[in-house]
Structure formats: C-alpha cells, structure tokens
Amino acid sequence: AKRDRGFFAEEHRLFRADNGEQRWLSLYGRFYYGEQGEAVRFSGVSLDITERKRAEEWLRASEAKYRYTFESAGVSIWEEDWSGVKALLDDIDRQGITDLRTHLQRHPEVVQRAVQLVRVCDVNEETVRMFKAGSKGNLLHSLE
Helix, strand or coil, rough: CCCEEEEEEEEEEEEECCCCEEEEEEEEEEEEEEECCCCCEEEEEEEHHHHHHHHHHHHHHHHHHHHHHHCCCCCCEEECHHHHHHHHHHHHHHCCCCCCCHHHCCCCCHHHHHHHCCCEECCCHHHHHCCCCHHHHHHHHHHC
C-alpha cells in the first residue's frame, strides 16, 4: 500500500460470499484533514482488476515454464533481439526500395550494419558450457 499525505493506493484480494470466487480490487483515494489533524472528508474510487491479476498470473506461469525449458534443454539456445534489423528493413522499405537483394549486393555496409544490430539477450547454461565461458555474464559480455 502506498500512502502519502492522505493519498493511498492499495490492492486487495476478496472472496465472494455467495460462491467463494476470488476477485481483486484496486483502491485509490485521498483523506482530507481538518485543522486538528482529524479526517474530515474522503474521496476515492475502486476498480475491479481481477482480469489484470489473472493475466499477470498466467504470464508468470508462462515465463516460469519458458525459463525452465530454456535452462534445462540439453542443447544450446540463444535468445536474440532482432528489432534493430526490423527497423533497418522498415527504413529501406520507406525509401521505396523494392529489390532488397540488389540493394544489399550494392551496399554490403547495410548487411554489416544489420549484423551489428542483432543483440544476444540471453543464452542458456548449455551454451555457456559449449563455449567454456565460465559464466553467462562473461559470454554475454563477449558477444556485445
């Protein structure tokens, strides 16, 4: 819960009395105080955030399953970010270049730039062992 000068933001888990269903509420509000420091007024809102909480839980479970598969696979796995290459290709498209193959043959520096834009975000432990890197951090640093 966050409280600052009468303002608060809290999340609460509730269970419906009729069927026991779990629901989540987010509460935002503010207390207004009188001269003696007593609460004299309150305004606030409550929001049903049950679906958001369910989505967050699904995402956590999905990430845990992915992480387990990523780390326990007996093969080398690399997680890469190609968004920079996509942006480069989008820029070429905006220039009206329709024959990408010919453009790249004439401009090998664009290919080199694309290779430099690929970022290795993560590798699994099998990859660390394969490269005899000692640690994931050492390997990732060497790939920058």
